[in-house]
Each structure stands twice: as structure tokens, then as C-alpha cells.
Amino acid sequence: MTTVTVPDDSLFGVHNLPYGVYSVAGSPPRVATRLGDTVIDLAVLLADDVFAAPSLNGFMAQGYDRWVAVRREIAERVTGDLPDEALHDLADVTLHLPVEVADYVDFYASEHHAANLGRLFRPDNPDPLMPNWKHLPVGYHGRAASIVVSGTDIVRPCGQRKGKDDPAPVFGPSVRLDIEAELGFVVGTGSAMGETVPVEEAERHIFGVVLFNDWSARDIQAWEYVPLGPNLGKSFASTISPWVVPLLALEPAKVPTPVQDPEPLPYLAMERPWGLDVDLSVQWNGHEVSRPPYREMYWSPAQMLAHLTVNGAPSRTGDVFASGTISGPDKDTRGAFIELTWGGADPVSVGGEQRTFLEDGDEVTLSASAPGPGGTRLGFGEARGRILPARKIS
Helix, strand or coil: CEECCCCCCCCCCCCCCCEEEEECCCCCCEEEEEECCEEEEHHHHHCCHHHCCCCCHHHHCCCHHHHHHHHHHHHHHCCCEECHHHEEEHHHCEEECCCCCCCEEEECCCHHHHHHHHHHHCCCCCCCCCCCCCCCCCEEECCHHHEEECCCCEECCEEEECCCCCCCCEEEECCCEECCEEEEEEECCCECCCCCCCHHHHHHCEEEEEEEECCEEHHHHHHHCCCCCCCCCCCCCEEECCCEEEHHHHHHHEEECCCCCCCCCHHHCCCCCEEECCEEEEEECCEEEECCEHHHCCCCHHHHHHHHHCCCCCECCCCEEECCCCCCCCHHHCCCHHHHCCCCCCCEEECCEEECCCCCCCEEEEEEEEECHHHCEEEEEEEEEEEECCCCCC
């Protein structure tokens, strides 16, 4: 038996206890939690075979009351002696995609981001926001199969693009490859077709939160998105962090959303719309270039889930919906390089080089923390990806 000690300033102390999926050499993936830099096998710790599985889906499907009970039990157990066979050093394990992703929807919930893109793409329009933006959380349905875990290399996508001076579209690798720093929300229990998830019940359905990088090929996206929205410019890859921070752990991080004016329609109305005080960091080749603040997001996660299901569309265990790019009011809080460099016209310094969009070999890492009880901070790990050259298509 072993007692795990954790520094007081650890981002993975007893107030966090995220969930993930790990493996060691010669063993199948299993569900674990993290305490400091120790990975704790939950099937061993709790003697529960639902955790002897390669994803969190089975546990999440057991529902909110079970999430509460298990979190309480883990918190009690990890402060005492732990069985040695349950413990692994973080450096000795491989971390996997924590959930079997069912469906994926990406929203567009930052007013700062939406307004910046409006000014870039519609400079003559007096209102940078589209007419619907403050009435509903705008979103699109993405590709669940291309959500990958942190550390997975990203192959530069190919597709059609057409510059303003090109007489016809051309095919080839994207030359305006970008990121979007976001949070992803993991649905633990779904809703049947024809039913909805009211805003006041959303917290019983949202299991936890991950970091989310929505890699974006801006040139492919610009040519294809009218009239039906993003497709190949987005569907090639999205990266998530391997640790799912329970929404239950983020209670101290809840903050009011910005004032919503006009007042949302009744199905989106909340007595106290809540966001999360999560501070993100974007590193480009090891150099921090932005610190997006999630607390600035206009639409609440509860409103996003309510909108996603209001037409009766079913939701399922393992669904992921992402926030859209997180951007604040200042240049150094913009969560996408198209904003940060103002469409490439205002390069940023990355290790002494002037840069606009991603080049082959570039690596981007998202990290984040949020306030916990008593002045502690809760970490999310990282969402990291490196760009590989495009594959030759004959």
C-alpha cells in the first residue's frame, strides 16, 4: 500500500480528480483518475468493472447520481493508503481518447471572435455580427471520427481553394492552416429523439470538460462554406485533452455570462446564465502567443445543449459539443491565428520569426486552469498537435 502525496499548488490535487483512459505496456486501456503525477486505476481502486473498459462511456451512462457518488468515493479513498497495483507514474503510461465520441457539434459562442471575423470578412457592414447571432447559439455538425487525443500528429489537409485573384479554384494543400482554442463539453447522459434538454437540467447531462483544438483550413473553408457552412475545412481533425475534468469539480469556477441583450427566447432563458472562469494558454512551438479567457463567452454551455436538442434531435452518451473559438477583447486574448494576425496582415513573433499561419513541423499546445476551492487551481492537461506535410494525392 502507498500514500500519494501531492504539492499544495498541484493542478491535479484532490479537488480536481479528472477522468481519463490509460494503458501500460502489454495491457489494454482502462479508466483512471489522476492525482498529482500519479495515474490511479479506478477498476482496482473501486473494485468496479465498469472502469475496466477502454472508454468512459459505460460509467457516464450510469447517470448524474452515480457521478456524484463515485466522485465522493474517489476523493475519500485517495487521501489514504492505496493499493500499489492501482498506481502508475504519469510518465510510464500512454493516454488515450477518453470517450467514444458519438456525435460532435461545434458552436460559435464568443462575441469577440464572431465580431472580429465579421470585421475581417465584412468590413463595410456597420454591424459585424450576423442578424441571428444574439438570438441563438450558432453551430454546425462536425465529424466525430476525426476527434483525436492530444499528441496525435495532424496531416496538413488538401482541398479546393480559390483566392480573390484566382480565375478558377485550384486543388492542393491548405496554405492557411489555423487553430481554434476551445473547450469541449462531454455529454454523459443523452436525451431521446423528440425530447429536449431544458437549460435548468443541462448540468445533469454534461459530464465534464476537455480542451479542444478545432484545426481549421481557412482557405478551404472560405471557398466551400457558402451556402451550407464548414465541411472539409474543419472535418480533417480536432484535438482534445486526455483528461475530462468533471463539471462537478468546476463549481467554484462558475461565473455569470456577459449580459445577454436582447433577452433570449424562453427555451434559452436562464435565471443566472453561467459560464466558466477558465484561463487558456496557446503555445506555438513552445512560445505563448495568446491567453484566451473562457469567462468572456456569450452563450452558456447549458444554452448550447438546450439549443442542440430543442428541435427534438437526440443526444447520446459520448456526444461532444465544443464552444467555438474563445477570444477576449484584447489582441493577446484571441484564440485563433486568423484573428491574432488579422487575416495574415499583422504577423506575430514566434521565437523571433514573424508568423501568420501554420507551417509543416509546427506544434501547438493548449493548456488551461480554473479556480478551485480555497484558492487552489484545477488543471486540464494539454491538447497538443504537430503539423505533418500533406500527403500526395494523385
